[in-house]
Amino acid sequence: MTPVFTPEQDGFREEVCELLCEDEVRAEIARCRRMPYGEESGLLDVHRRLGKLGWLAINWPERYGGAGATIVEKAILTEEMIRHGVPDNVHSLGIDIVGNAIHLFGTQEQKERFLPGLARGEITANVLFSEPDVGSDLASLSTRAEPDGDHWRLRGRKIYNMKAQHSEFALCAARTSRGPVNYAGITLFLVPLRSMGVVVEPVWNLSEERFDLVTLDGIRVGREDVLGEVDDGWQVLGKVLPLERTGLDHSAKAERTLAALREHALPGCGQRLVQLETRVRAARLLAWRCVANLRDGRPDEVHSATAKWYASETAKEVAVAAVELLGPRALLDARDPAAIAEGVFDAGFREAPGLTLAQGSSEIMLFFVATSALGLPS
């Protein structure tokens, strides 16, 4: 199913590309690639520019800083930002996950409190789900929300999240009660991060962007900070997580690496390149099928899992293939004077392992398709 865009959507894509190709924007993106080790970008001028135009969260209503467009325009923006090398985690965490969750499940007050700032690129948010002992099995999380009058105090440790150091607040999953099944008793909170009772520490990793260890040491939250219903966070999670799993970010990353690979590959690699190109094209089609499902109000979890698995595995394959085909010069960091393609291969290789883990690991997608689509016993 080839994505069919309206002339207006094609026009929007062109406008986005024009903006992202402006000298200033390109210079800012290049600066991000060569930041001193240990530093990384948060919200950039380009986010604020896009925000001012109402494009950053273009599918949200105007009153919340968007432009009332559809998810297709939003996906066009995401695709082009990644194709043009704009660091994407701040955007995907703040807008696609946390912002979207508030947009869909937040109270009027929460929408007014958070969405305009997010949409304008003035504030951002991150996601506090994983814990040291809790990864794939999120339902077994142990961070506690202890009652404190008509409030709660959050206690626990959240790890492997990103951008906490740049975020004003976080979407945090915590346990408000314990019942016979793990899924029940989880509540989602919107937690201010720059407060007493929250400690953010870096957990260095091989990629350009650090993980954070966030210790929640009794920060106080109230009913107005609960997203959805108390004890019913699992329902919200079940709806929000598949929404960001279109695979579009992964297919756009794969396209970007592949474009550079085509430019730098030596003669004789043609067949392998054709193989990769075909996979990347298929990944993009799967991703756009998910976007179309969302546009039509028919989200399909099997399609989402398929797109996430296929596109992330493809992006990882392209990243590793670049090393295989180009040799050591592909490994040069953007900061090295001899780097090729502005270091996209090295950064891509170091980012690659995370692609098939974050947002639902490959194994979890495979399990879902095996049991839900193929009907195999679980």
Added chain:
Amino acid sequence: MTAEKTTAIARFFDGDLAPLVRRMADRPRAEGGDDGDGREVRAMVWEGLTGLDALGSSDTVGLAELLGSVLYQGPLLDTLTARELVPGDDLGRAPVALAVAEEPWTERDGAISARRAFVGFAAEVDHFLVGGVGDAGLRLALVGAGHPSITMRRYEETSRGEAYEVEFAGTPVAAWAGSAAEWAAALAGARVRQAAYLVGLAQAALDHAVEHARTRRQFGRPVGGFQGPAFRLAELSMHIDATRLLVHDPGAAGHAAACLAAASDLARTVTTQTMQVNGAAGMRSDNDAQLYYRWAAFESVRLGTPDRLRRESWEAR
């Protein structure tokens, strides 16, 4: 004798030294860039290895596999190759870096000028064995490392190791070494050793993944108890077994390029899967999974990309 020597070296790497060895050429980035400790450990390991007569080993393939399994990073493999081309007496126990490329260079009045990419441990060796193509075809020259005509720059790259771009600008030749045919034979040996190194590295990465799969619990059981990861690990183990037999086969040098290409694919696949099994924890700087992944990337293409090696192997028929 040989087996004993390898066992003694294995023992040398055991215990407390192993974690230091694994990180001996891994320069931290965000955590601070000083490599003083790394250099010290590398010097100590060199002393230890030469003291155990690693340079005189007759089972260099077994030795290379052992080096890969502890993620040894240093000039030993290059030195072993250089010693096949330069009389050992000229070198003593000194470390040598290979800087050979089938690329043009200038030789004039007993001095050479060339630029060589991805030379390992250039800042810590006593000699370079430089190769280049002139009017007389490929030639090799031994040069002293301390000469002021030599300049170098360390690369910033994925493995964060000791790879350098080295410029020789009229560097005097201490000795001419080996013919093109001798180089071809030495290169075949170097490739088989590199393949063995990658097999050792892959095995160590797999062991790391298996240990994690045994101990990390999700959904009430170890993740290795789920058949998805378990079967994948078993499959990798069998691939390692097969490739190990290939590289230790007495005829391996006859298929050196193809063997190395196979080991190269193996190392990237195993380390990529090791990352997956380890989950986000494997990405942490303090976790060895990412170390295997980054080093496999560099070591698996250091002596040629698998594509090029296979083409060469095919065309040589």
